[in-house]
Amino acid sequence: MVVASQSLEELCINSIRFLAIDAVQKANSGHPGLPMGAAPMAFVLWDRFMRYNPKNPNWFNRDRFVLSAGHGCMLQYALLHLTGYDSVSMEDIKQFRQWESKTPGHPENFVTSGVEVTTGPLGQGIANGVGLAMAEAHLAAMFNKPDCTLVDHYTYVILGDGCNMEGISGEACSLAGHLGLGKLIALYDDNHISIDGSTDLSFTEDVGKRFEAYGWHVVSVPEGNTNLEAIAKALEEAKSVTDKPSLIKVTTTIGYGSPNKANTHDVHGAALGDAEVAATREHLGWNYEPFVVPEDALSHFRKAVERGASYEAEWNETFAQYKTKYGEDAALFERMVSGKLPENWDQCLPTYTPDTKADATRNQSGATLNAIAGTLPELFGGSADLAPSNKTLIKGAGDFQKGNYGGKNLRFGVREHGMGAICNGIALHNSGLLPYGATFLVFTDYMRNAIRLSALSHAGVIWVMTHDSIALGEDGPTHQPVEHIASLRAIPDLIVLRPADGNETSGAYKVAVERAKGIGSAKKQASLLALSRQNLPNLAGTSIENTLKGAYVLSDSEGTPDIILIGTGGELYLCAEAADKLRAEGKKVRVVSMPSWELFEEQDAAYKESVLPQGVTTRLAVEAGISMGWGRYVGNEDNTIGVNTFGVSSPGNVALEKFGYTVENIVNRAKALLG
């Protein structure tokens, strides 16, 4: 196929293709195949359908675009550049995949303005898209009025075979179908090629039928390489179906235009090579130098700037009217979008005294969530089918369901990984919604990549994880977290909190809510709460304020301590009781509560020294989890009472006793250390 003259649309599409080809070639790294094949659908979408404002990437009512097949990021960078976003200059494109460039190897929302979510790990993006669409639906229900539509945008996703093979996408799409999210439109780049080769090797299911089974509307575009009108018609049709999400299966050729590599896996994840780049130029009739965009194409693309300004102006007008008529709602809307919290919001947090009856921190978490919900209408979350166990239901707030998008309780079903990515999507809608997702702590293993991405991509999510140790008991080792607290602490930028009682639980929520909004930290941060199934006494010395510091002196003897006992979560009260016994025997004992390593590490040296003086090296940490990493606080990692094997099915109190979580054992271990 030698193209003698190209239509304007062909010019535009080939501009996308060659920016991708040339950037990957220059970096000698990257994925040209997807941008080359998906350029037509992306062009039609961005040119004829999507509403966005390149000069204000954060314009509230923009359509959201997610490239779930994130390895094809040059597609997105090309679109951002061509339509006039300032975040991706031609120089940035030339710096593709270089140190600290604006064009990293996969789309990163925290690096490149205009990128909504961080993708690359397959299936995350489409699930983020479900979250974005849920956020839109919920905000529309919260704010829209019969005479004034404030929230009204689509979420568009491009996903590939890889995304569709991943279980996370099935989880999220099944839920999206259940919820009838009509404004979610996914374009499936059906190119029959994955890294191993043809999808015939492992993926021969009927994807369209599967999505129909989920309750989606499914359209096919067999000529996805060339038939722009068919793509447009399918998008129109998808928009016309308002009670179901739509999947548009666009059949394409990976690496379209490359005469020798198209339709092979060679074009998926490596530069074409100089010779094939030249052959592709020849084949597509592309006489432009690398990184040169034909003027006609550029000026056509750049019409997006004017369009975008007018979309935003129109919306601003709507908002001005809204503000006049619905001042209170408008104020809430503005507060939420600004990322601020109401003044003194934290006064809603429950506090406790040692006289308050013993309770499980999961119950106190439930009480706290309900208290917060009264003050923060942006709270929007739920559990992966463990609401009665996780205690995450907001009373009276209703379920978010088809027909009741105003409901605040999310029913994720047994879909932890999907829940994780959906929560990330809700957070990264960046409209102030405050998502939380809950399951048993052990099942963070099912959603670990989504938790990691919440930390990496500054998604302000609260992860509510209950049943946090062997103390959960009878369900046994498959359900007993042992290595989980440590392995979550291992994730950079994630705040892990393991509160010991009611006050610390409230303190944990103060941290989690504020960090989710980026208050008290340089960026928005996700937090993870590890909560007990079993009842725990409320302790003297705990407080919300203390919790914020990550670790603090719960109780002390006069003078320099002989030993410091460090406890977290459900084991802190045992330390407190052991200290009393040791003190009765004349030992000077300090008890330190350490609900969060990360918060303690943020404190200044003087504070750290005041809690854990370097001079006091006799220390014992008590935590019902592996010892790994505790060396940082107790010197020798062996100076811990840890669980360094899998747990055992038995009543929780028996398990605790067998693993050494008794006052007596702590006293004995302390005495052994004291010599």
Next chain:
Amino acid sequence: MVVASQSLEELCINSIRFLAIDAVQKANSGHPGLPMGAAPMAFVLWDRFMRYNPKNPNWFNRDRFVLSAGHGCMLQYALLHLTGYDSVSMEDIKQFRQWESKTPGHPENFVTSGVEVTTGPLGQGIANGVGLAMAEAHLAAMFNKPDCTLVDHYTYVILGDGCNMEGISGEACSLAGHLGLGKLIALYDDNHISIDGSTDLSFTEDVGKRFEAYGWHVVSVPEGNTNLEAIAKALEEAKSVTDKPSLIKVTTTIGYGSPNKANTHDVHGAALGDAEVAATREHLGWNYEPFVVPEDALSHFRKAVERGASYEAEWNETFAQYKTKYGEDAALFERMVSGKLPENWDQCLPTYTPDTKADATRNQSGATLNAIAGTLPELFGGSADLAPSNKTLIKGAGDFQKGNYGGKNLRFGVREHGMGAICNGIALHNSGLLPYGATFLVFTDYMRNAIRLSALSHAGVIWVMTHDSIALGEDGPTHQPVEHIASLRAIPDLIVLRPADGNETSGAYKVAVERAKGIGSAKKQASLLALSRQNLPNLAGTSIENTLKGAYVLSDSEGTPDIILIGTGGELYLCAEAADKLRAEGKKVRVVSMPSWELFEEQDAAYKESVLPQGVTTRLAVEAGISMGWGRYVGNEDNTIGVNTFGVSSPGNVALEKFGYTVENIVNRAKALLG
């Protein structure tokens, strides 16, 4: 419904139900709802269809049974007891969920003989079932002869709504459909209830249609509570379809028989309570005391013993004939099933000298896998669509595909979690097959629960994880593992190996292969290899033997060292070069290679002291991952060159340099420590 007189079959089914009801009631913990609802299908399956030998639970050619909805384990314990397995006595049932009982809270294959795989985490079991069926198909292709069928059994799975909501089940079932595993038959306990309440809350997709889209044969049994003949007919039909796996959707009532709690989520995960137990007895006309099984029912169930003995005798006869005719194959079969390796098998492992050209350990891993495959025909594995990157293809061994079940290369597609559980299933077929599963190290996050279960359930799997640090480069932080090595070391009983060059890679495989067979350890163990994308030099001092010890002295100065540099994987050669520079400046430097913490911890105190003498406290660890836990070996965790933030997209060599992985930086850090 008051039952005046019960048929023998009703007696049997109610025997299952009441063992579950009474055991849960006695423990005051557990899940009675599933056993009560699924008892009819389980009875028909175990009574009329399944071939097993209660007196030899390990009879090779038994049908495999998996309770994917593992919380309903009392169903399985009841069946094991009633059909005459010695592993579950009535006393064991009375000890349900108690410390060290044979009847833990979820089925654990390593505790209870007759349980094939460890389930509970939802969706794992059905994916294990896919692995069991793949093992059967592959062994049949390896061993069966036109005149002699040695391997020929079904894999039956009972799964629930929870399993079907989990993405992992979708991944595995899509692959099972692709592979056309006709001897996999899954009974879907379609009871419309999950923990949150009705599945209407979150799960309204058309499951049958979805499985049809996967390529499964789907049958429905609407009257699953009572119509035993319909269940039997569906099973017959499923067996008759030999080129597709079958899903039998059996509509049941959770907690069937409980007049006040049936069909509610109250009956899912808690004891019925004394009053409701009594009401259920009344309702089902059950006049027997707790833990009493009517004699007629028991003697009917126990016919399984005689049946089983005759099945096994028949098979033994077949095997005797096979042995006569096909001596060589029979010898291999016997060797594999015995769990032994051929004498001197490890002589196939490649060795290297410093003159061998630098290479990536992923390439050396590929060479090793190919070398092993020539010696160990039991090798059977593959990658989650990253074969060209993971270097996991066995040349000339063919792909395991529908129509070619003799192929040894598994094409998992982009389905990491499914791959993990499938590999566990293959291992737990316990026929000597040696599965391996591969992806990028960072995507262990997608399959972490399956990796954990490989360690917990003694599944001898080799996890081949490439692209093991920021050195992978341009793909950026979503693809760069940082916390992964540490978080995998955190999993009890998992052997993590990070080889530094070719010899260590071979050594890692020696460990992994032998541990998978339970050689050199008290139980079968899973191992995980972390391998480099980038080339690394082959070093003087590395060897297979050294690797087995977990850590060893790679090079040393005379006398007591001033400092010990500890390196792993791709950073070891930097330590070696830094040591040369430091020695040139008169420092006494020991370099320790530490490919595996777990193996080093197994060594005796004298060996440990010989490598890391307590007297030498000046130490520096160099590993391109988080520092967490290194305090164990270097005293202060800060004495590490670690990566304690997320990575950055850039060429790998740039990333390494920016994060301090240079000879110069190691030299400088060492000098600073030396003062």
